[in-house]
Amino acid sequence: MVDEQLKRFRSSIDNIDAAMILLLAERFKIIKDISDYKLEHGLPPMDPEREQEQIARLRQLASTADLDPAFSEAFLRFVIAEVIRRYESAVDRP
Amino acid sequence: MVDEQLKRFRSSIDNIDAAMILLLAERFKIIKDISDYKLEHGLPPMDPEREQEQIARLRQLASTADLDPAFSEAFLRFVIAEVIRRYESAVDRP
Numbered sequence: 001m002v003d004e005q006l007k008r009f010r011s012s013i014d015n016i017d018a019a020m021i022l023l024l025a026e027r028f029k030i031i032k033d034i035s036d037y038k039l040e041h042g043l044p045p046m047d048p049e050r051e052q053e054q055i056a057r058l059r060q061l062a063s064t065a066d067l068d069p070a071f072s073e074a075f076l077r078f079v080i081a082e083v084i085r086r087y088e089s090a091v092d093r094p
Numbered sequence: 095m096v097d098e099q100l101k102r103f104r105s106s107i108d109n110i111d112a113a114m115i116l117l118l119a120e121r122f123k124i125i126k127d128i129s130d131y132k133l134e135h136g137l138p139p140m141d142p143e144r145e146q147e148q149i150a151r152l153r154q155l156a157s158t159a160d161l162d163p164a165f166s167e168a169f170l171r172f173v174i175a176e177v178i179r180r181y182e183s184a185v186d187r188p
Contacts, residue, residue, distance in 0.1 A: 006137070009128045010144070014151070016121045017173075020114055021152050021166050025159035027110045034103045043100070050104070057108070058115055065119035071176055072115050078172050079111075082165055 024079070031083050045087055051080065118173070125177050145174065 038045055055073050062072035132139055149167050156166035 003135075005131060006128065009124055009131065012124050013121060013128075014148070016117050016124070017148065017152055017170065018155055020117050020121075021155050021161060021169070022159055023110050023114050023117075024166070024169065025156065025161035027107060027114075028161060030103055030106050030110070034100065034107075037099060037103065041097075054108070054111065058111055061112055061115050062119065065116055067115060067119035067122060072118070074176075075115075075118065075172070076111065078169070082168075 027079070028083075028086075035087060046084070121173070122177075122180075140178070 035045065037043075055076055058072045058076055059069035062069045129139065131137075149170055152166045152170055153163035156163045
């Protein structure tokens, strides 16, 4: 049997995870729009300079929120890797 | 020069990423509380059954939000791996 305090903690974790999943869903919708827009306007799919700026900004934000900046960077890289994976599998498809 | 439409898209991505970083910061605070609470009450640090429930729930939520369920699972596993890494390095420390 799980005790009441542990249940409360877990309910908060579940709410936060649900919020993050919904934000990720929204993020991928916008990424799809960006990807279509870039294709339409002949813009390169990736922009390493932009990526560096995003990482620097999130590391800074993580610091102020008391989150390990290295984790925030790993997190963004994880999400970007998924974006690239989807882009590549979309391009491979005829 | 980045065009205005691309700037708008990117600003949305930046807002979403900032929100996720703040949620992650909050999540890790609660994980710290859970970890302290479990230690104090002699509860085991990990709970594989709970983890399976979390994954199933997030996959379901991802489906309804039009996000790839496999990605939502990979995302949760990524976050849990970080939790375990922190737990282990905390235990290793004297």
